[in-house]
Amino acid sequence: QNEIYFTGLSGTLPDLPMTAAGLEARAREELTAEAYAYIAGSASTERTAAANLDAFSRHALVPRMLRGTTAPDARDLSVEILGTRLAAPVLTAPIGVLDLVRDRGETIVGQVAADLGVGSVLSTAASSTIEDVGAVSGDSWWYQLYWPADDELAQSLVQRAAKAGAKAIVVTVDTPGLGWRPRDLELGHLPFLRAQGIANYLSDPVFRSKLATAPEDGPEAMQMAVLTWASLFGNHTLQASDITKIREWTGLPVLVKGVLHEDDARAVVDAGADGVVVSNHGGRQVDGAIAALDALGPVAAAVKDRATVLLDSGIRCGADVLIALALGADAVLYGRPWVYGLGLAGADGVRHALRMLLADLDVTMGLAGLSGVAEIDASVLRSVGR
Numbered sequence: 241q242n243e244i245y246f247t248g249l250s251g252t253l254p255d256l257p258m259t260a261a262g263l264e265a266r267a268r269e270e271l272t273a274e275a276y277a278y279i280a281g282s283a284s285t286e287r288t289a290a291a292n293l294d295a296f297s298r299h300a301l302v303p304r305m306l307r308g309t310t311a312p313d314a315r316d317l318s319v320e321i322l323g324t325r326l327a328a329p330v331l332t333a334p335i336g337v338l339d340l341v342r343d344r345g346e347t348i349v350g351q352v353a354a355d356l357g358v359g360s361v362l363s364t365a366a367s368s369t370i371e372d373v374g375a376v377s378g379d380s381w382w383y384q385l386y387w388p389a390d391d392e393l394a395q396s397l398v399q400r401a402a403k404a405g406a407k408a409i410v411v412t413v414d415t416p417g418l419g420w421r422p423r424d425l426e427l428g429h430l431p432f433l434r435a436q437g438i439a440n441y442l443s444d445p446v447f448r449s450k451l452a453t454a455p456e457d458g459p460e461a462m463q464m465a466v467l468t469w470a471s472l473f474g475n476h477t478l479q480a481s482d483i484t485k486i487r488e489w490t491g492l493p494v495l496v497k498g499v500l501h502e503d504d505a506r507a508v509v510d511a512g513a514d515g516v517v518v519s520n521h522g523g524r525q526v527d528g529a530i531a532a533l534d535a536l537g538p539v540a541a542a543v544k545d546r547a548t549v550l551l552d553s554g555i556r557c558g559a560d561v562l563i564a565l566a567l568g569a570d571a572v573l574y575g576r577p578w579v580y581g582l583g584l585a586g587a588d589g590v591r592h593a594l595r596m597l598l599a600d601l602d603v604t605m606g607l608a609g610l611s612g613v614a615e616i617d618a619s620v621l622r623s624v625g626r
């Protein structure tokens with residue numbers, strides 16, 4: 241904040257907008273139609289995507305005064321989540337196929353998040369290899385698994401991640417197949433059906449063992465690899481009890497992402513999961529689904545005493561993080577805004593989007609009378625009907 245105001249004194253204006261909505265508007269003007277549709281698009285009428293944002297305005301912070309929290313050094317936002325130390329309760333959400341947005345996208349995000357001391361979650365659908373991203377992502381990154389139809393491949397992916405330094409595995413369970421996504425459909429465009437969409441699979445020895453010819457052998461071999469990928473992508477028979485396999489394979493904590501019903505949360509925690517991510521995938525899977533924030537309270541009530549609870553889908557500003565934590569989340573995953581930043585300005589854009597969120601959270605906490613994350617609970621909120 242101060243940095244921007246002081247630079248402004250000399251007439252220098254910031255290069256990028258100062259809100260998530262501003263970043264999206266700029267991205268719409270500047271990114272390719274495919275990249276913008278891929279990031280911005282949600283399922284069907286996109287009303288769940290809209291509900292995700294709307295839900296936050298039904299909860300209001302009630303700031304407390306005269307608490308000595310307003311000096312810049314009066315606050316400590318750091319947390320420890322499943323053994324991972326973070327400078328703030330924020331990790332970048334797993335986002336696939338980032339080469340579509342910016343070359344070496346996953347590497348850039350992992351590196352910037354590590355520089356800022358926040359966490360990052362690397363997608364299975366990455367266009368870089370696990371090893372390349374792990375090498376630059378410090379010691380606060382986790383790996384997200386789309387559990388394939390073949391356990392041997394699942395095991396290979398998570399063991400590579402563990403070896404590359406991942407500190408937890410996040411199993412996404414809301415995407416055994418893709419939702420109905422009109423923006424991508426209208427462009428006839430599925431990012432995964434390109435070499436860059438399956439690069440991480442192409443680097444996997446188990447995946448390669450299932451191919452008749454090496455994908456490097458030409459366009460036809462590549463097409464075969466894409467078909468093999470498609471046949472392996474979703475696991476339609478995955479059960480809560482499968483979760484424990486991840487711990488056997490890696491010894492790492494396991495979180496289950498995409499949980500919205502409290503009974504599902506209970507089932508996966510009963511089966512041994514260490515945490516859940518309450519998420520509707522940014523409204524990209526089931527249109528008409530409950531806003532993630534509305535699902536958070538019941539899930540937290542069901543499992544928070546024995547599991548870590550994270551939230552994503554709709555985090556756009558500092559107050560959103562505060563509200564999510566007040567309703568029971570231990571931390572949040574931050575999604576689309578930094579992806580727009582990545583497309584607009586590479587590492588600088590990701591850094592900008594993350595610093596904007598962190599500074600807004602820091603300032604808002606201080607002005608609301610909060611000096612640390614442990615003080616955030618339901619007492620800082622009132623429900624306001626709309």
Ligand code: FNR
Nearest residue numbers: 279333334335336363412521522553554555575576
């Ligand atoms: C995603 N998301 C996602 N989730 C996941 O588990 N693996 C993945 O590969 C992806 N890929 C992906 C691509 C894009 C372009 C988007 C926008 C989202 C979902 C993501 O992790 C997170 O749940 C949502 O982004 C949260 O919604 P908001 O806050 O970004 O709207």
